[in-house]
Amino acid sequence: MSAPLTVSTGAEYSRLMSVASFRGSRVVDNAEMCTHIDSSDEWIQQRTGIIERRWATEEETPAYMCVQAASKAIERAGLEPEDIDAIMISTVSNFRQYPSLACEVASILGIPSPAAYDIRAACAGFCYGLAQADGFIRTGSAKHVLIIGMEWLSRQLNMQDRGTAFLFGDGAGAAVVGPSETPAIGPVVWGSDPAQHDAIWTNDWFDALKTGEKPVVHMNGRAVYLWSTTFIPEKAVEAVAKAGITPDQLDVFIPHQANNRITDSILRRLHLPDNVVVSRDIKHMGNVSAASIPLAMDALLESGEAKSGDNALIIGFGAGLVFAGQVVVLP
Numbered sequence: 001m002s003a004p005l006t007v008s009t010g011a012e013y014s015r016l017m018s019v020a021s022f023r024g025s026r027v028v029d030n031a032e033m034c035t036h037i038d039s040s041d042e043w044i045q046q047r048t049g050i051i052e053r054r055w056a057t058e059e060e061t062p063a064y065m066c067v068q069a070a071s072k073a074i075e076r077a078g079l080e081p082e083d084i085d086a087i088m089i090s091t092v093s094n095f096r097q098y099p100s101l102a103c104e105v106a107s108i109l110g111i112p113s114p115a116a117y118d119i120r121a122a123c124a125g126f127c128y129g130l131a132q133a134d135g136f137i138r139t140g141s142a143k144h145v146l147i148i149g150m151e152w153l154s155r156q157l158n159m160q161d162r163g164t165a166f167l168f169g170d171g172a173g174a175a176v177v178g179p180s181e182t183p184a185i186g187p188v189v190w191g192s193d194p195a196q197h198d199a200i201w202t203n204d205w206f207d208a209l210k211t212g213e214k215p216v217v218h219m220n221g222r223a224v225y226l227w228s229t230t231f232i233p234e235k236a237v238e239a240v241a242k243a244g245i246t247p248d249q250l251d252v253f254i255p256h257q258a259n260n261r262i263t264d265s266i267l268r269r270l271h272l273p274d275n276v277v278v279s280r281d282i283k284h285m286g287n288v289s290a291a292s293i294p295l296a297m298d299a300l301l302e303s304g305e306a307k308s309g310d311n312a313l314i315i316g317f318g319a320g321l322v323f324a325g326q327v328v329v330l331p
């Protein structure tokens, strides 16, 4: 018989220790958007809730945005860069294939030798990362994990497409996850609908080289809307049940900021009491894919609408189509 292997074991539980964010500094309101597409402020607000979105300037590169958010998150966690054992960055808008953005950002932050890689799970990416971090900490693969959601989606827009151009924004949100003495990250509910892999997509870079046209986002808005308002509300209910609580024991709801009408349909299914704080960060930020949830979480904590220790349901969903959600205790 072969010699038995040693396996690692970690903390009993994990928790969010901190969250921080960076918003692209250029404010683009609906009036400016309507100089590019045939639309109106009223139509955009009524269909999505977006009043304005934030876009990165040329200097606010993917690495820059990540570093701004992450350095603050590490400081807020009371840690030093050398305390980080693993860094993962969720993004679908870093145009360089390799090295990973995680390695570049780790180098700038001065994290000496973390496990480092990028995740490509679109708008569910932050919740995918959190599920992985929770697993690493509880199995002893890492003690402190840095997760960043970063997007520069304004670089992927077709400014002539009235079905997508007005939706997206740029920014980064970062969180540090570490060991906990009490349960603070509920079981993840995640998965995908591969049959709808072409509901949101960009052109292939290799094809782009042949045609000379940069890859831009394409979306079957109606299909995504239908899936998000029928399938996702059921998954939100499941995430709450898996955490062993009832919806009335939630304090905060932070859905991916895709569209206020999608948020409303999840709310109707959850039957949340009126006192539950619901994020509407999309109003001033647009849809920032993997960065949406940490950006929205940081905003609620900064404004005092949510507080440390609150139970929050987070759920992300988007291109793939993919989804992931869990109940967390806010840092």
Ligand SMILES: CC(C)(COP(=O)(O)OP(=O)(O)OC[C@H]1O[C@@H](n2cnc3c(N)ncnc32)[C@H](O)[C@@H]1OP(=O)(O)O)[C@@H](O)C(=O)NCCC(=O)NCCS
Binding pocket: 037, 038, 039, 040, 043, 044, 047, 048, 123, 162, 163, 164, 166, 219, 220, 221, 222, 224, 225, 258, 259, 287, 317, 318, 319
């Ligand atoms: C994108 C979205 C807002 C478009 O709304 P919609 O109601 O589906 O829009 P449709 O394409 O069906 O068009 C409906 C009408 O609005 C018009 N329209 C479309 N885009 C418009 C725009 N930007 N401004 C004004 N009118 C517009 C259409 O011409 C159509 O007019 P008609 O009824 O006279 O023919 C909606 O599909 C959506 O929110 N989808 C989910 C997208 C999403 O969240 N994706 C990210 C997930 S991570």
